[in-house]
Amino acid sequence: MNIVIFGAPGSGKGTQSALLIEEYGYYHISTGDVLRAQIAQGTELGKIADSYISKGQLIPDELMIDILDDVLSAHPESAKGVVFDGFPRTIHQADALDVLLEKRGGKLDIVVGLEVEEEELIERLINRGKTSGRSDDNMETIKKRLDVYNNQTNPLRDHYMEQGKYEAVHGMGSIEDIFANIKSVVEKHRSL
Numbered sequence: 001m002n003i004v005i006f007g008a009p010g011s012g013k014g015t016q017s018a019l020l021i022e023e024y025g026y027y028h029i030s031t032g033d034v035l036r037a038q039i040a041q042g043t044e045l046g047k048i049a050d051s052y053i054s055k056g057q058l059i060p061d062e063l064m065i066d067i068l069d070d071v072l073s074a075h076p077e078s079a080k081g082v083v084f085d086g087f088p089r090t091i092h093q094a095d096a097l098d099v100l101l102e103k104r105g106g107k108l109d110i111v112v113g114l115e116v117e118e119e120e121l122i123e124r125l126i127n128r129g130k131t132s133g134r135s136d137d138n139m140e141t142i143k144k145r146l147d148v149y150n151n152q153t154n155p156l157r158d159h160y161m162e163q164g165k166y167e168a169v170h171g172m173g174s175i176e177d178i179f180a181n182i183k184s185v186v187e188k189h190r191s192l
């Protein structure tokens, strides 16, 4: 299965993706982690990525799509199923994902949307900022990230609803309870 974990910054995408991988053994691609690894290594790509991330902006679509294509090609085990964490973030990326999967004989099965109130998102990210060292976990950048999410990423919710692929999951409460709900949604699609 190919699963997208969708949600606002701080909605728990990374947290729940890790549990999904543990449970089902799919290949995990966090585009945020891929970019942060490049930043940590000081590569040219990392410098470009940092200039967007630290301002709370999205990396340009074409660049992000090329990076994803490269990651998929470098990991043939991804053909058995992927948890896409943080991708797609725009309609253009969503269209590109369909093409990338089709090219490899696959398709997107389900989009798990973690739905969390904005106040809670801000609290989580501010808390993470105390220890993460991330250039984007501060109040000013968090507000920009939420604006970008509302304007550019949230429209994907309707896009995937129209395709019958969107499964809303209440993303507040304990990590275990949220995961139990995600699991039941994934199991439902696995048995289809």
Ligand code: B4P
Residues within 6 Å of the ligand: 008, 009, 010, 011, 012, 013, 014, 015, 016, 030, 031, 032, 033, 035, 052, 053, 056, 057, 058, 059, 060, 064, 085, 086, 087, 088, 089, 093, 124, 125, 127, 128, 136, 145, 171, 172, 173, 174, 175, 178
């Ligand atoms: P990401 O790395 O995807 O960062 P994120 O949206 O903050 O989500 P993350 O997965 O890290 O946090 P989570 O919600 O799990 O992206 C960072 C940046 O990279 C973007 O802003 C953008 O610039 C760039 N980028 C990435 N992908 C891109 C793309 N496709 N196109 C263009 N640009 C892209 O967790 C947040 C916190 O909440 C954690 O501290 C966690 O412990 C906590 N938490 C989780 N679940 C909880 C719960 N149930 N209760 C309490 N706390 C919880």
